[in-house]
Amino acid sequence: MGFVIAVDGPAASGKGTIAARLGALYGLPVLDSGLLYRAIGLAVVDGGGDLDDEADCARAARILDPASLEGARFRTRAAGEAASRVAVHPAVRQTLIEFQRAFARREPGAVIDGRDIGTVIVPDAPAKLYVTASQTARATRRWRQLSGLGEATDFAAILADVQKRDARDAARAAAPMRPADDAVLLDTTDLDIDSAFDAARRIVEDARARWEQSPKG
Numbered sequence: 001m002g003f004v005i006a007v008d009g010p011a012a013s014g015k016g017t018i019a020a021r022l023g024a025l026y027g028l029p030v031l032d033s034g035l036l037y038r039a040i041g042l043a044v045v046d047g048g049g050d051l052d053d054e055a056d057c058a059r060a061a062r063i064l065d066p067a068s069l070e071g072a073r074f075r076t077r078a079a080g081e082a083a084s085r086v087a088v089h090p091a092v093r094q095t096l097i098e099f100q101r102a103f104a105r106r107e108p109g110a111v112i113d114g115r116d117i118g119t120v121i122v123p124d125a126p127a128k129l130y131v132t133a134s135q136t137a138r139a140t141r142r143w144r145q146l147s148g149l150g151e152a153t154d155f156a157a158i159l160a161d162v163q164k165r166d167a168r169d170a171a172r173a174a175a176p177m178r179p180a181d182d183a184v185l186l187d188t189t190d191l192d193i194d195s196a197f198d199a200a201r202r203i204v205e206d207a208r209a210r211w212e213q214s215p216k217g
Contacts, residue, residue, distance in 0.1 A: 002109030003211060005029070005204055006118035009131035010166055010177065011080065012138035012145075014188045018131060018200045025201065026111070031103045033114035033121075034083060036096055041082025042073065051085040058091035062151040066099060077153065079145055079162065084165045087115075097121065115169055118180035121159035125205035130179035131198055135162050153190040164179040 005022055009015040016032055023030035040060045041051060049056035073079060086092050097120070104110050104122045112121065118128040133141075139159035169177035179185060184203045189198040194213045 001105055001122075001124070002102050002107045003127070003208060004109050004122050004125040005066070005111045005120050005127040005129070005207075006125040007111065007129050007131060007200075008115055008117050008119070008177070008179065008183065009113075009129075010115070010133075010138065010169065011162060012142040012189075013131045014141075014193060014196050015113045016131075017130040017193055018129070018186075018197055019111045021197045022200060022204060023111040027108070028109050028111050028203075030041065030111045030152055031067075031102070031113070033100055033112060033117065035074055036064065036066065036099075037083035037092070038074045038079040038086045039064055039069055040092060041086045042079055044086065045078075045082055049060060054089040054091050056208045057086040057093060060086075061092045061095040064096075072149055075145070075149060076151060077142075077158070078166070081161065084168050088168065088172040088174065089182070092159050093120075093174045115177040116175035118183050119178065120175045120191040123180065126211035127204045128180050128183035129186055129203055130183040131186045131188060131196075131200070133187060135159065135166065137189045138162050161187070 007015045007019040040057060043060040044051055044056050051057065089112055100112060100121045104112060118125055136159065138163045139155065142162065143153050143155050143158045186199055186203065191199065
């Protein structure tokens with residue numbers, strides 16, 4: 001395995017932007033695992049299935065084409081809610097595990113962001129970050145993002161969504177959202193994206209130095 005950077009954390013913490021910038025900095029491919037769950041959720045809805053039915057969701061996961069994860073629809077509030085609901089199903093997560101692990105095994109490495117990357121997908125990743133922020137800060141960012149996409153939004157409703165998703169992600173039986181024991185916590189509540197990325201870069205540089213000095217088997 002090459003140099004893998006696992007970036008975990010809740011919705012709207014900034015982890016996606018940080019992961020993308022880290023990928024560009026180190027010349028590594030980037031996987032936004034949340035898009036996989038959003039695509040599955042939308043596929044279930046489009047097919048008239050039930051987001052709370054594990055069989056429906058697992059069926060959609062098995063036929064997912066990871067190459068078709070482009071478009072503004074994946075960034076909508078509805079897609080986020082659908083992703084959170086399908087992600088609780090163990091069969092869905094199991095279907096996606098090998099794809100994500102194969103992505104991580106690419107040489108010379110990869111950047112993967114999600115909620116269980118450092119705990120389940122790549123527990124031996126050389127660099128692990130857990131990016132978080134207050135629920136109010138994350139709701140504000142999400143409100144601005146959705147408004148920029150032209151989606152009518154109410155801040156109170158967005159905040160309620162954030163709180164509900166956090167509770168669901170943390171309480172699910174399959175790979176609950178939590179920091180890996182060896183992840184470095186990065187709280188972006190009071191940071192703009194440039195400051196957050198600089199902090200993440202310094203964390204990764206420290207991890208990279210340790211990795212380069214370690215035996216590679």
